[in-house]
Amino acid sequence: MNRSDLISAWQHEEAQPFVGWDFSYLDGRMSQDELPWDYIAQASALMEQSASVLDMDTGGGERLLEMRPHWPARVVATEEYPPNLALARQRLAPLGVEVRDVHITDNDPLPFADAEFDLVLNRHSAFNAAEIARILTPGGRFLTQQVHGLWSWDLLEYFGAKPQWPNATPAQYVPRLAAAGLEIAQVQEWSGKLRFTDVGAIVYYLKAVPWEVPDFSVATHQVGLFALQERLAQTGDLAFFAGSYTIEAHKAMR
Numbered sequence: 001m002n003r004s005d006l007i008s009a010w011q012h013e014e015a016q017p018f019v020g021w022d023f024s025y026l027d028g029r030m031s032q033d034e035l036p037w038d039y040i041a042q043a044s045a046l047m048e049q050s051a052s053v054l055d056m057d058t059g060g061g062e063r064l065l066e067m068r069p070h071w072p073a074r075v076v077a078t079e080e081y082p083p084n085l086a087l088a089r090q091r092l093a094p095l096g097v098e099v100r101d102v103h104i105t106d107n108d109p110l111p112f113a114d115a116e117f118d119l120v121l122n123r124h125s126a127f128n129a130a131e132i133a134r135i136l137t138p139g140g141r142f143l144t145q146q147v148h149g150l151w152s153w154d155l156l157e158y159f160g161a162k163p164q165w166p167n168a169t170p171a172q173y174v175p176r177l178a179a180a181g182l183e184i185a186q187v188q189e190w191s192g193k194l195r196f197t198d199v200g201a202i203v204y205y206l207k208a209v210p211w212e213v214p215d216f217s218v219a220t221h222q223v224g225l226f227a228l229q230e231r232l233a234q235t236g237d238l239a240f241f242a243g244s245y246t247i248e249a250h251k252a253m254r
Contacts, residue, residue: 003226006199010218010225013200018208020060020087029201032242033192039063039145039246043121044070046141050118054078054135057104057125060087061097068095072118078102104128110135119143129176136251142182146173148243152194152212155202155240158224161213170245182249194242199228202238 001009016025023030040063047053047070055064058077076098079085089099102111110131118137122144132142149168156162170187178184196202203225206216218225232238 006226006229007218007222010200010203013203014207014218016204018204020084021062022060023205023208026201026204029197030205031195033195035190035244037188037190037246039123039143040066042246042248043067043143046119046121046143047072050141052076052117052137053119053121054112054117056102056120056122056127058084058088058092058099060084061091061099063123064097065091076100076112076117078104080104115140129173129180129182132177132249133180133182133251136182138251138254140251141185142177142249142251143246144173145244145246148191148245150241151243152240155194156212158227159206159213159216159221160224164211170247173247177247177249182251184247185250186248187245189243189245191241191243193239195240196238199225199232199238202228 018025043063044067047067050072052074053072053076055075055077058064058079061077064075064077075092075096077088077092078100079088080101080103085099085101092099100111104110104126106126106128108128108131110128112135114134115137116135118140120132120136120140120142122132122142124145124147127144136142146168149166150163153163153166170189174184174187196205203218206213210216213221228238
């Protein structure tokens with residue numbers, strides 16, 4: 001393809017819709033080295049020991065629905081992004097899930113009562129450690145899977161961007177949870193590669209995760225896109241740093 005054809009192809013990718021937290025559009029074009037753990041299996045096992053669960057920032061409810069056979073009697077989910085909130089309510093409310101519009105950060109309070117949940121699940125969302133401890137029942141459990149703060153730093157460099165939360169690692173969050181009075185049961189860490197087969201897949205990915213390269217567009221970031229296209233032509237490689245970790249913590253019995 002010449003430059004004009006490439007730009008047209010990338011603009012086509014840029015215009016494709018992204019709904020919920022569903023990257024199936026990139027099946028066969030984006031992949032990640034395999035994690036050494038199974039978050040769904042871990043969360044499902046904890047659900048089976050619980051009477052109530054809160055799923056924080058559920059997206060469109062995709063992962064929560066995967067665990068439906070293991071749901072406890074009470075299931076609550078939060079989501080803030082309006083398109084995802086509407087989708088989560090459409091999918092989950094008919095199944096008896098209470099879906100709440102909640103703004104979640106590392107510092108803000110949660111609109112739930114003390115000791116309201118046996119289990120709190122958090123996949124790729126911020127969390128206030130003190131609030132997690134407060135809303136857990138005695139003996140309750142918290143499981144989070146997080147993206148390493150330096151995720152795809154070597155991809156972002158092509159666009160003059162840097163990771164916004166480089167310190168988002170277990171070294172930051174484990175002490176916070178411990179200080180909130182929770183017992184750390186397990187920490188798992190992994191690093192590998194995030195891989196793309198073509199630059200168009202990167203365009204779609206960066207539009208879907210706008211916090212990685214703020215204000216990304218094909219029109220304004222062509223230098224980086226063509227540099228990646230040249231790299232692909234020379235090496236056949238579009239692989240970048242990926243890292244994840246999980247933390248499981250328990251609240252002591254009174």
